Amino acid sequence: MKTSLKRLTLLALPAALLVGATASAQAQEWAPTKSIEFVAPANPGGGWDTLVRTVSRVLQEEGLAERNFAAINVPGGGGAVAWAQIARDNGNPHKLFATSPPIILVPLSGASRYDHTDFTPIARLITDxxxxxxxxxxxxxxxxxxxxxxxxxxxxxxxxxxxxxxxxxxxxxxxxxxxxxxxxxxxxxxxxxxxxxxxxxxxxxxxxxxxxxxxxxxxxxxxxxxxxxxxxxxxxxxxxxxxxxxxxxxGIDYTFDIWRGVMGTPDMPAEAVAYYEDLFAEMLETDGWQRARDQLGWIDAYQDSEAFGDFLDAQQEQFSSVLGDLGLLRQ
Structure with missing residues (x-):
């Protein structure tokens, strides 16, 4: 939970470079055929909602997306209600959702039967x-x-x-x-x-x-x-x-960073994952995104799908220890 700005920058740079010619070629094999449902698993006004609406707006204003990203709020259970709905939409390439540490923490505490392994990692975008x-x-x-x-x-x-x-x-x-x-x-x-x-x-x-x-x-x-x-x-x-x-x-020696990213439905096709990876990597380079990011106090921390998946696995191990100390780990 103690991550320096320097380390975040170092994480972001090599991950962005991984989105190269192979990913671009794969992305060209698939494109959305209808609007993308972009779910914020909470009410308006929170961090997930802010990410969803900011990303959707920037993609539209910069003319990057071939289809509209429709922001949808599905509150309840600290994210669990939305995750249960999304988990049933297996393989749908037109549904994404905003994610952050609760995708690890809520299942570990026993409040959701679904965890990050039930979904498709797309990209980590920022930290807060x-x-x-x-x-x-x-x-x-x-x-x-x-x-x-x-x-x-x-x-x-x-x-x-x-x-x-x-x-x-x-x-x-x-x-x-x-x-x-x-x-x-x-x-x-x-x-x-x-x-x-x-x-x-x-x-x-x-x-x-x-x-x-x-x-x-x-x-x-x-x-x-x-x-x-x-x-x-x-x-x-x-x-x-x-x-x-x-x-x-x-005098309180403590830091805590809140990463945020995007995940998709279970078993999302690889071609769709590559399309979204490429799209979000391109978005982070735009002036529109950088203005919004600075206004919101966010820090770019991009990871592609594979790196993001590995990061989520590591977070699960780390948070298991923390919740155990608090007596909140599901037995």
Whole structure:
């Protein structure tokens, strides 16, 4: 979970070079014949939804896709409801979905019968970081203020847009442990997405929210009802988050990166996989994508299908250990 910007850059460069002549030739053997259903497995406003809508818009504006990418929200179960639907659509080359660490974490905790091995890896696109938010009138001015309060009163709650034992929960538990709390003592409240969690924060139902830094950018700034206490990046981010200190700046030695990518239906044809690999690699080179990426505070971290699949296997092994420590690993 501690990944430096330098290492991410090194990962991205050789992976992008793998999309060469062979992949291009394969991609030419297949092209979509109808609109592509691009599923965000959550309500509007969260990280998956932001990725789906940003990718769909850039592909259209840059004229890269031969068919329209239709954004579809399928919320529920921290992604499990959407995964169950997609798993039944075996071999469909016209359906994709946004993915991130919950595709590993939710099944490991027993909340989904489907995991990453049931689907087709297409490409990892970017990485993001966690951010902890409180209401603008909160008494907590720093991360340590919040963690001190959580230590004194374990009933205080922190919300997130993913299921128990999933991405936001793991990120918050790790930060709390680094701050001197028992990781399992954090009273984490799951919501159906980051947008829903922030609504409950502004309504005074929870003390704080942990979510993706990229999806919070539009909620912050002058006149905002929210205030950011810290980001899990190894150094400060751009894109409107320059004033938000890192955890490490506040004496909490912890980082957590939130990768995001695209997967397809089970047993998607290799020709379709090659087409999408090529498409997304080309998209990352466009001015439109780079503007959107910078505005959202994302960092390019491309991997093709094979490299992404290997990365997912490694993530499963890593997160199995973390969930075991929290007592959340499915037995």
């Amino acid at each position: 970081y966690s951010i902890i938010l409180v209401s603008a009138d909160s008494e907590y001015e720093t991360l340590n203020d919040l963690f001190d309060a959580l230590k004194e009163n374990p009933n205080l709650s922190v919300g997130g847009g993913s299921a128990p034992g999933s991405m936001d929960h793991i990120s918050m538990a790790g930060a709390a442990a680094a701050a001197g709390l028992e990781a399992a003592s954090v009273n984490y409240v799951p919501f159906s997405g980051g947008g829903d969690a922030m609504t409950n924060l502004m309504g005074g139902h929870i003390e704080a929210v942990i979510t993706g830094a990229g999806e919070s950018v539009g909620q912050l700034g002058e006149g905002s009802q929210l205030r950011a206490l810290g980001v899990s990046a190894p150094e400060r981010l751009g894109g409107g988050l320059e004033d938000v200190p890192t955890y490490q700046e506040q």
